[in-house]
Amino acid sequence: MPTLPIVLIVLAIAVAAYLLARSRAQRAAAREGRRLHSLPNYYGWTGALYAAGPALLLLAVWLVAQPVATRMAVWPVLEAEAAPNAQPALLMADVQRLAAGIDAAVASGRVPAAEAGDIPAEELRELMAGQGVALGSDVTPATRQAALRWRGLSAGGDLARTLAVIGLALVGAAFGVSRAKPDFRARNAVETAMRGTLIGAALLAILTTVGIVLALIFNTIEFFRLYPAAEFFFGSTWSPSFGGGSELGILPLLWGTLYISIIALLVAVPIGLFAAIYLAEYAHKNVRSWAKPMLEMLAGIPTIVYGLFALLTVGPLLVDLFGRNGALGVNWMQGGTAVMTAGLVMGIMLIPFVSSLSDDIINAVPQSLRDGSLGLGATRSETVRQVVLPAALPGIVGAVLLAASRAIGETMIVVLGAGAAARLSMNPFDAMTTVTAKIVSQLTGDADFSSPEALVAFALGMTLFVITLALNVVALWIVRRYREQYE
Template sequence: MSVSWVLAVILAIGVAAYLVARLRATRLEPQAGVKQHSLPGYHGSYALILAIFPAVIFFAIWKVASPLYIDGAVWRSLPEQVRTASDVNRSLTTSTVYTIGTGLRRLNTGELEQVRSGQADLKALFATKGVAMASNGEAYMVPAAETYNSMTDASVRYSGIIAVLLSLAGAWLGLSGITLRRRARNNVERVMLWGLIGASTVAILTTVGIVLSMLFQTLAFFQSVPLSNFFFGTVWDPRFAAAGSGGATGQFGLIPLLAGTLYIALVAMLFAVPVGLFAAIYMSEYASRKVRSVVKPVLEVLAGIPTIVYGIFALVTVGPLLRDISAALAGGQPLIMAQSVLTAGLVMGIMLIPFVSSLSDDIISAVPRALHDGSLGLGATRSETVRNVILPAALPGIVGALLLTASRAIGETMIVVLAAGVAANLTINPGEAMTTITVKIVNQLTGDLEFTSPQTLVAFALGITLFVITLGMNVLALYIVRKYREQYE
C-alpha cells in the first residue's frame, strides 16, 4: 500500500468520524439541569483529530525510522569478511545492493532463478529492464538485495495496516464518548495550542540550527586565519597553497566584500526609496480607487519577477546602455563599465521598488484618518497634510520598512553576479566593478571541495557576518517601530 493510499484512507476515516460525531452531537437529548458543554462542531473536530493525528504521526515516524533499521539489517546480512574489510565503502556497497534489489523486482520467475543460480549477467540483464549498473556486483549482493526487498515490502505493508488501525481506533474513541458534558471544545483548543507551540518551536530550532551550523565551521576557519586578517584585511585573494609557497593560503580580507555589499545596497536604496515612497504617497493620498486598483498590482508584479531575470536585464540592457551613454559623454572612453556598482544598484533598486511602495503604503494607510481630516479641515492643502501630518505620523513605520528593504538588498546575489561581476575591488568609483559577500559565498562553495580548507570554510565566516548584519538591521527596524508607534495611536 503506497503512502498516498494510506494517507487517503486515514483522511477518509477522519472525515467520516467528523461527520458521524457531529451528527451524534446534534441528536443528543437535553437533560434537566445539564447544559451541553461543546457545540457539535467541536465534537466532530475532536473525533477527526483522534482519527488522523496519531495515525499520521506514527506513519511519519515509521517512514523515517524504517530505512535506518533496514540499512542496518541489510549490512548485517552481508558476509562478515565483507563487513570487516577495511577497503569496503559501506555507502557504495549498500547502494549497489539497493540497485540490484530494484532490478530484481522487474524480473520474471525464470530470470530470477538464473540470477539466484549465478548464471545471469546482472549488468546486461538489468539494462534491458531499465536499471543501470556500473558493474555486475558481487555474488553476496543478490541475497542481500532479496533481504532488502522483503524487508521493504514488509515495512510498507505493516506500516499501512497499523496506521489504518490506529486511525480506526482513534475514530472509535472519538465517537464512543459523546455526551452533553464532554469537554470536546477544551480538547480541541488544547490540541491547537500545542500545534501552534510546535510550529513556533520548529521555526526557532531551525534558526538555531542554521546559526550553529555556520558557527562551528566559522570557529574552524578562525583556527587557521587570525580574526584581524579577516575583519581588517583589505585584500581578498583566497588562493590555495601552492608548491614552494611555504604553506601560504592566500588573504581573506573582508573589507572589500563588505564595502561592495554596502555600496551596491546604498545605490539601490538611493534609487528605490524616493520612487517607492512617492508611489506609496500617490496611491494612498492622491490616486482614485480605480487608478489604485490598477497601479498597485502593476507595481507588485515587479516583486514576483525572479532575480535572475533582473540580472539578465542588467547584463544585456542596463549595463551596455550606461556604458554607451558614458562613452558618448566622455568622448569615447566609457566612465561606467557594463559591470559596475551603478548597474547593479539601479537594477536592484528597480527590484526593491515594490517592497518600499507596498510597505510604505500600508503604513501610511494605517495613520488615523482623524489626523488627515483634521488637517484638511483646518485649511491645510493636501500636500501640506502629507508633509506635515501624514509623513511624521508614519515615519517610524517607514524607517522600519526601509531597514527591512535594505536587509533584502544586502542579501541579493544573482543581480550582483551578472551586473557587478565577481572582482573584489576596493574603490569609491560607482562606474567600476565590485562584488558582495553573497557572491563570494557562492564562489567559495562551488566545485568539488572538502570542508577542511580555509578557502572553503571562509564561506561560513562570510555567511555568519552577513547574518549578524541583517539581523541587526531587522532588530533595529522592529525597535524603531515598537518604540515610536504608540504616540500616534
C-alpha cells in the first residue's frame, strides 16, 4: 500500500482512539463518582498519541531502511557481472527503473503478471521508452534478474510495512484507551510526549547540520588526497579539465566572490539603512503602511528574475555608458557580463534584507531614549544620529552580515550577470565568477565523482562554510562588545 493511504489510516485510528479514550474517561468518572485528574481532552490526546506516534515513527524508519536493505539484497545479483569501473549507484538506478517499468506494464495489463519475468530485452526497452525513461546500460540477464528480485522484495516489504504500521497503530490505540481512567495523569503524559517531540525536532535539525558538515569534511579530505592543498589554496589559476591536467586554484574564485559582494553591500547598505531610518523615524504611518510592504516585495522576487534583469537590462545599460562607443567615451567595459553588473543587481536584491531588519531593530529602541534626547534640546536628526543608531548598532551589524552571507551564497545573478571567467582583476567592468557558481558548474553534467574535478566542489563548499562561520564569529563579537543593556 502506498505511504499516503497508510498515513490516513493511522490518523483515522488516532481520531477513533481520541474519541474512545475521552468517552471512556468520562464514563469511568461518572460511574465511580470521582473527578478526573486532567481535562477530558487530555485523555483523548493520550489515546491519539499512543496510536499515531509509534506507528508514524515506525513508518518513517521503515521508509528509510527498506530501500537500503533492498539494495544490499539485490546488489550481489549484479556484482558478478559488473565491470571493474562500474558505479553501483548507476547500476542500481537502472534496476529500479526497470522494476518500475515492469510494474507499470503489469498494472496496465500490457503484460500478464505471470509472464513479467519472460519479457524480451527489446520489448523491455520499448516499454521503458514508452514511459519516457532511458536506461543507462543494456538489459542483461543479471539486470533482469535483479529487477525481478527488486520487485519481489519491494512488494514483500510494502506488505510487511502496511501490516506492521497499522497493527502498531491499533495496539497503541488499545493501550491508550485502556489507560483512560480517572486517576491517570493524562496531562503529564501529553506534556511529556510534546516535550519529546520538540526535543526530537531540535535534534533532527542539529543532526542534519552535523551530517552536512561531515559530508563536506569527508569529501574535502578525499579531494586533498588527490590534489595538493597548497596548490588549491594558493593557486592563482582556475582551469579544470576532466581529461586531466587541471589547475584548481581557489584565489580567483574567492576574489570574484568578495569583489561582487563588496559592490552589492555598497549598494544595499546605504540605501537599505537610510530607508529604514526614514520609515522608522520620519515617515507618516500612512506612508509606512505601503512603503515597507513595497520594499519587502523585492525579497519575494526569484533570483533567476534578478539574473535576467542583470543580463538583459543592467548589463546593456552599463555597456552603453562605459563601453567602446558608450556615452562617456571610455572603453572600460567589453560586454554586459561584469562584476559591476552582478554587484548592482545583487545590491538591489539585498535592500529589503537590510531595510526590513534595520527598521525592526530601530523600532525596538525604547521610546524613552528618544524622549530624553528631545527633552534635552536635541533635534530629531541629532537624536537619530547620536542616540537611536548607537543603540541599534548591534542589530544593524547583524542585518548587514546577514545581507553579506546572502551575497556570498548567491548563484543565479552571478551566472547570468558576472560571467564565468575566473580571473584576478581590479577592474569592476571585467567578467568574473564566484565560488558558488563554480560549485554548480563542477557538479553539472556527467561528472565522475571520484575525480578531483568533481570533488573540488566539496572543497569549495567547505572553504565557503569556514569563511561564513568566521564572519558570524566576528559578528557575534561585535554584537557582544557594543551591545546596549536596557531595563
